[in-house]
Amino acid sequence: MNWRLRVVHTTGYRYATAVTQSYNEARLTPRHDDRQNLMVARLETIPPARAYKYTDYWGTEVNSFDLHSPHTELKVIAASVVETSDQPPPSAEVTWVQLKSADVLDTYAEYLEWTTYVPKHRELSAVARSLRRGRSPQETVLAVSKWVHDTLKYQRGTTGVHSSAVDAWQAGEGVCQDYAHLTLAMLRAVGVPSRYVSGYLHTKPDAAVGETVVGESHAWVEAWTGEWWGFDPTNDISIGHRHVWVATGRDYADVSPLKGIYSGEAATAIEVTVDMTRLA
Amino acid sequence: MSRASSRQLFDGYLDPRRPHAGAYDEMFDPVDGVRTAYKRLHDSLQPLQPADLTTRSEALDRALVDQGITFSLSGEERPFPLDLVPRVITASEWSRLERGVVQRVRALEAFLADIYGEQQIVADGVLPRRLITSCEHFHRQAAGIAPPNGVRIHVAGIDVVRDEQGDFRVLEDNLRSPSGVSYVMENRRTMARVFPDLFAKHRVRAVGDYAVHLLRSLRAAAPGVTDPNVVVLTPGVYNSAYFEHSLLARQMGVELVEGRDLLARNNVIYLRTTEGEQRVDVIYRRIDDEFLDPVQFVPDSVLGVAGLVNAARAGNVVIANAIGNGVGDDKLIYTYLPEILKYYLGETPLLPNVDTYRCWLPAEHAEVLDRLDELVTKPVEGSGGYGIVFGPDASPKELQAQRRRIRANPRGWIAQPVVQLSTVPTKVGERLQPRHVDLRPFAVNDGEDVFVLPGGLTRVAIPEGSLIVNSSQGGGSKDTWVLAPRASGEDAELRGPGLGTPAVKPESTPEQGPELNAAQQQQQQ
Structure with a gap:
């Protein structure tokens, strides 16, 4: 199925006292690939600022902007129109022996290493190894995703942006970011190169054309088992026309949607809204 | 009479029972006696009585204390005592x-350009990708930043040693913020005041114009402006190299600034001054990458300038040295220098490395652990001698701890056989004794030429038998004299009008009395 989707993502900060200076980077522009066609993308800020665009090491489009007049709220609105389709099932498949080859270990080294969000954990690794038994690498990705889906309870607001895969697992609950990190920790434990994907999910499978729904900032994973392919452990579904991807990286830190530095007192995040409209 | 005193001064100098007796002595050949390079220096020193040596040394100390006033004013302690030879x-x-x-500098420039660009050397299978991605100073934030004149290594400090055969070998490369050039200039200034007679007998190449070369390189790096504004960015007066930062800024005639003096707006960097904001084109920074821009690195750092990295990415300012150069001076990457030279320049190294074992290769890892007690193990990143373990000097307990550290992080360690660094006569008590030295020459790249300052920082290990020249281990320094070619018109030190005697009297016997008087008089000026 092919959809055309408009995404309007609003995020930002509110400050206790006026901020006179802030420097920010937004990673909010959907990418372009075989499954997804970016038709138009625009970034607007309030107060207005001139954005400087560049492509970072991971291939993500970054909008960088700075503000120099006093403001008590920063609002960032990223709007885009994308055409999406369903991801075909992965065609190439490698064996466990091939995944251990020097070539694969070298080429995908960054996607096999531990990070702050995706730390090594003995018990989790043992679970991952037991799930691998009798399965191919591809089947293992699905089995691990299902295990994560069944193990964590989806709980909005329970974990901050600073919690790791292990924190979420020990708490038994989390949001899509935690589902993704936990899946990565287990896949890397059994030697499957895997990466974090940030993006959006349209929440209504039977949406009518022209209907606007409340979407979500979302995260899922991609694994390399001969080629890169994605899976959504939060919902235990494959990647389809309702998924819009923005960035990939080793973990959340490589793709954080909005980060910056400002001078002033404490900031609170404003309510994030993602409006998604099916256009075709 | 001079024979007797010579025996005293150099008494037992080449004692075969001395530690590391196999080391190359730069003054004495064990068979042929005094080497040509040191002939005149030796002839000048030989007639000295031990008491004369002490007088000279005291004159030198006074000169240092004299300059030390400047140092203590700027909050700097002098870490390297200067030896008189x-x-x-x-x-x-x-x-x-x-x-x-x-x-080496040319090859490393090409390497850094490639690593922060297309990574062709990896795509061509010459270097493993993991070698780069696992490097602590491979900064992904710098990917895609292309400096206007292509230079990333504006200043390099290449540490070399002389092996048992007297051949120079590279011990490590320093491509981030190599420091020490101020000692090169200050040591020379001090020596010229105290020993004008020695300079009159040698054609020593000048080192005082370093700042001219540095400024030329920084101006050449600027993004398409006719009269670029260059500043020196320092972490502040509490930094151990602050004296050097202020000296270089003063000699170049440019502003010495701290992060809070600079401001980024719309990817342009401005200097706040009493006359308003001034656009800045080139920043010679002496702040580590991690503290340079809180947007990209350590978010709570106040030393740097928020927005600086993207201003450089946008081509509006040049950061010298470039961000991420540490990938080029990682000590594991150092072991691949022959491959890097061959790939980019099609050349073989003119200066060999010291033989090095790579702990991250399983075969060499095992050998290192087997021979830990005879090898020197070093962390691949960092400088100043931190973390280095000398196998032969380490206790079994220290070796065990080191073995654990290497096992836990093989990528983090390399090992080398103990290199018996060359020795140079050094004043110890009332005699001259062989002491081990290394050398850090400084290279400045302006995009057209790589200039190497004729001299460099010679560090000397003072304790007998010590091979560790770091100041924390009681190291000192020496003035490094590069002699001009016999037929050259190169400017030699103290050749200018009004400085010493221009005529060379090669065979004259040094006279002691008047020269010492001259030195003492200068002290009183």
């Missing part, structure tokens, strides 16, 4: 060394 390098030795340093 200079280290001499002949014109032909220097020419070989210089070519090797230039070659």
Whole structure:
């Protein structure tokens, strides 16, 4: 199925006292690939600022902007129109022996290493190894995703942006970011190169054309088992026309949607809204 | 009479029972006696009585204390005591060394451009990707930043040692913020005040114009402006190299600034001054990458400038040295220098490395752990001698701890056989004794030429038998004399009008009395 989707993502900060200076980077522009066609993308800020665009090491489009007049709220609105389709099932498949080859270990080294969000954990690794038994690498990705889906309870607001895969697992609950990190920790434990994907999910499978729904900032994973392919452990579904991807990286830190530095007192995040409209 | 005193001064100098007796002594050949390079220096020193040596040394100390006033005013302690015997390098030795340093800088420039660009060397299978991605100073934030004139290594400090055969070998490359050049200039200034007579007998190449070369390189790096504004960015007065930062800024005639003096707006960097904001084109920074821009690195750092990295990415300012150069001076990547030289320049190294084991290769890892007690193990990143373990000097307990550290992080360690660094006569008590030295020549790249300052920082290990020249281990320094070629018109130190005697009297016997008086008089001025 092919959809055309408009995404309007609003995020930002509110400050206790006026901020006179802030420097920010937004990673909010959907990418372009075989499954997804970016038709138009625009970034607007309030107060207005001139954005400087560049492509970072991971291939993500970054909008960088700075503000120099006093403001008590920063609002960032990223709007885009994308055409999406369903991801075909992965065609190439490698064996466990091939995944251990020097070539694969070298080429995908960054996607096999531990990070702050995706730390090594003995018990989790043992679970991952037991799930691998009798399965191919591809089947293992699905089995691990299902295990994560069944193990964590989806709980909005329970974990901050600073919690790791292990924190979420020990708490038994989390949001899509935690589902993704936990899946990565287990896949890397059994030697499957895997990466974090940030993006959006349209929440209504039977949406009518022209209907606007409340979407979500979302995260899922991609694994390399001969080629890169994605899976959504939060919902235990494959990647389809309702998924819009923005960035990939080793973990959340490589793709954080909005980060910056400002001078002033404490900031609170404003309510994030993602409006998604099916256009075709 | 001079024979007797000579025996005293150099008494037991080449004692075969001394530690590391196999080391190359730069003054004495064990068979042929005094080497040509040191002939005149030796002839000047030989007639000295031990008491004369002490007088000279005291004159030197006074000169240092004199300058030390400047140092203590700027909050700097002088870490390297200056030894009175200079280290001499002949014109032909220097020419070989210089070519090797230039070659290395050129290859590392090409390497850094590639690593922060297309990574062709990885795509071509010459270097493993993991070698790069696992490097602590491979900064992904710098990917895609292309400096206007292509230079990333504006200043390099290439540490070299002389092995048992007297051949120069590179011990490590320093491509981030190599420091020490102020000692090179200050040591020379002090020596010229205290020993004008020695300079009159040698054609020593000048080092005082370093800042001219540095400024030329920084101006050449600027993004398409006719009269670029260059600043020196320092972490502040509490930094141990603050004296050097202020000296270089003063000599170049540019502003010395801290992060809070600079401001980024719309990817342009401005200097706040009493006359308003001034656009800045080139920043010679002496702040580590991690503290340079809180947007990209350590978010709570106040030393740097928010927005600086993207201003450089946008091509509006040049950061010198470039961000992420540490990938080029990682000590594991150092072991691949022959491959890097061959790939980019199609050349073989003019200066060999010291033989090095790579703990991250399983075969070499095992050998290192087997021979830990005879090898020197070093962390791949960092400088200043931190973390280095000398196998032969380590206790079994220390070796065990080191073994654990290497096992836990094989990528983090390399190992080398103990190199018996060359020795140079050094004043110890009332005699001259062989003490081990290394050398850090400084290279400056302006995009057209790589200039190597004829001299460099010679560090000397003072304790007998010590091979560790770091100041924290009681190291000192020596003035490094690069001799001008016999037929050259190169400017030699103290040749200018009004400085010493221009005429050379090669065979004259040094006279002691008047010269010491001259030195003492200068102290009183």
